[in-house]
Amino acid sequence: MALLCGSLFRSCHFSLLSSHLIGNLRVCTRAVYPQSSWRNTISTSVRLRASLTGRTTSYQIYSKATAPLPCGPVLTPCGHYFHTSARLRALPAPLIWMIIKPLQKIMAIILGRSIRKWWVALPDKRQQLVRKYAWQKRWQIAGGAGVAIMIVAIFLLTHLDESPLTGRTRLLVFSKENYMEMAALTSDAYMEEYAELLVPVTDPRHQVVKWVVQHLAQRNKDIPEVNDISWTVHVVQSPSVNAFVLPNGNVFMFTGMLEAIADVHQLTIILGHEMAHALLGHAAEQASMSHVLELLSVVLLIAIWAMCPHDSLSMLGHWVQGKLRELLFQRPFSRKLEAEADQVGLQLAAKACADxxxxxxFWQQMELRDQLSGEPTLPEWLSTHPSHRNRVAQLDRLIPEALELRERCVCPALPATDPRDVFSKSVRVLLKNTRE
Structure with a gap:
C-alpha cells in the first residue's frame, strides 16, 4: 500500500488537464473581450498541487473577469430570493432560537419530571379519580389535540416556499432577511477565528480562488440570486480539506482543499458546489428543519420524562429519541441538500466552461485518498454527506446534460481524452505494477 501511495504521488497524468485549462480560459477571454482591452490587464501565476500526483502546475490567471457569454438561463429562477438587508435593531430570529434552544430541552425535562413526581405522590384513589376524569373528558382532550395539530399544520403550510433554481417545495420558518443577519454574525465569528490564518490577498492561492469565484459569478449572471450576493473570498492556511460559502457570500477556502485539488476544473466544480448552497438557501432551510424538529421533540421529551419510572430510563429514552431524530431526519435531509448542491454546482461550472x-x-481521488490514509469511513447512513462513490455515480449521470449546457454557452471544445478514463487507467496500471 505504501508503494502504491508513492507511485500515485509520482504519476503525472493530470498535466494535460492543466495545460488545456489555460487554453480554454484564454480562448474564452479573447472571445468575449476585444484584444485591445487587455493592454492593461495584470496576470498572476498561480500554483496548485494535485494531492494524488504531487505535481505542481502553474496557471496564468487574469485579474479581469470574463463577461457572461450569451447563453440562456437553464436553471429557471423561481420563488423568493436571498438579498442583503439593512441591519435590524432587534435580534434576528435564528439567533433568538439558538439562545432558547437549550432552554427548551431543560424546560421539557423539568416539566416531565415534575409531572412524574406529582403522579407518583398521588394516593391510589386520587390516581383512579384522575384516570376516570380523563376518560370522561376524552373527547375534549382529543379535540384539543386535534386543534393543536391543525395549528401546527397551518403553520407549516403557510411557511412553505419554492426553492430558487430547482423549484422544489421546502419549509422556511425564518425570513431570509433575518437569516442574512445571522449569516453576518456567523461570518464575523469565522473572521475572528481565522484572523491569524488568512493568507494575504496578494497570495497566488487567494488570487486563483478569487478569480474562479468571479468567473463563476460572471458566467452565471442570468441567475438573479448570483447578482443579489456580494462574493468575498478568504483563504485559510489549514491542512483541513474543507471549503464553504456562507449565505451572505463569504467564501472560505482552506489550503488543505487546494492541495487535494488536481486542477482548476476541479476547483471550479468545488466552488460551484459551495456557491450553490448559498444560492439555494440551504443554510436557512436546514435551520428551519432543525427548528421544527426541536419544537416537536419537546413534546416527546416531556412524555419520556413523565412516563419513564426512573431518571436513568428517561435519560436513555432522551438519548434514543435524539439519535433517531438525527439518523431518520437530519442526516438524510443533509445528504439530500448536498446532492442538490452537486447538481446545481455542476451546472454553474458548466456555464463557466469548466471541464x-x-x-x-475529484471524488474518486478523495475516495482513494481516504483508503490510502487508512482513515475510517463512516457508512453513508451515518454521514451528513453522500459517500464518495455515490457522488461519483450521481455526477456521472449528470455529465451528459452538463456537457450540453456547456455547448449551449459557446464554450471551447473539450479534448477527446476523458479525464475519468485517464484516472481509471492510471489507477489500474499502478495497481498492476504494485502487485508485480
Whole structure:
C-alpha cells in the first residue's frame, strides 16, 4: 500500500488537464473581450498541487473577469430570493432560537419530571379519580389535540416556499432577511477565528480562488440570486480539506482543499458546489428543519420524562429519541441538500466552461485518498454527506446534460481524452505494477 501511495504521488497524468485549462480560459477571454482591452490587464501565476500526483502546475490567471457569454438561463429562477438587508435593531430570529434552544430541552425535562413526581405522590384513589376524569373528558382532550395539530399544520403550510433554481417545495420558518443577519454574525465569528490564518490577498492561492469565484459569478449572471450576493473570498492556511460559502457570500477556502485539488476544473466544480448552497438557501432551510424538529421533540421529551419510572430510563429514552431524530431526519435531509448542491454546482461550472468531467474524478481521488490514509469511513447512513462513490455515480449521470449546457454557452471544445478514463487507467496500471 505504501508503494502504491508513492507511485500515485509520482504519476503525472493530470498535466494535460492543466495545460488545456489555460487554453480554454484564454480562448474564452479573447472571445468575449476585444484584444485591445487587455493592454492593461495584470496576470498572476498561480500554483496548485494535485494531492494524488504531487505535481505542481502553474496557471496564468487574469485579474479581469470574463463577461457572461450569451447563453440562456437553464436553471429557471423561481420563488423568493436571498438579498442583503439593512441591519435590524432587534435580534434576528435564528439567533433568538439558538439562545432558547437549550432552554427548551431543560424546560421539557423539568416539566416531565415534575409531572412524574406529582403522579407518583398521588394516593391510589386520587390516581383512579384522575384516570376516570380523563376518560370522561376524552373527547375534549382529543379535540384539543386535534386543534393543536391543525395549528401546527397551518403553520407549516403557510411557511412553505419554492426553492430558487430547482423549484422544489421546502419549509422556511425564518425570513431570509433575518437569516442574512445571522449569516453576518456567523461570518464575523469565522473572521475572528481565522484572523491569524488568512493568507494575504496578494497570495497566488487567494488570487486563483478569487478569480474562479468571479468567473463563476460572471458566467452565471442570468441567475438573479448570483447578482443579489456580494462574493468575498478568504483563504485559510489549514491542512483541513474543507471549503464553504456562507449565505451572505463569504467564501472560505482552506489550503488543505487546494492541495487535494488536481486542477482548476476541479476547483471550479468545488466552488460551484459551495456557491450553490448559498444560492439555494440551504443554510436557512436546514435551520428551519432543525427548528421544527426541536419544537416537536419537546413534546416527546416531556412524555419520556413523565412516563419513564426512573431518571436513568428517561435519560436513555432522551438519548434514543435524539439519535433517531438525527439518523431518520437530519442526516438524510443533509445528504439530500448536498446532492442538490452537486447538481446545481455542476451546472454553474458548466456555464463557466469548466471541464465538468473532472467532477467525478475529484471524488474518486478523495475516495482513494481516504483508503490510502487508512482513515475510517463512516457508512453513508451515518454521514451528513453522500459517500464518495455515490457522488461519483450521481455526477456521472449528470455529465451528459452538463456537457450540453456547456455547448449551449459557446464554450471551447473539450479534448477527446476523458479525464475519468485517464484516472481509471492510471489507477489500474499502478495497481498492476504494485502487485508485480
Amino acid at each position: 465538468v468531467r473532472a467532477g467525478p474524478v
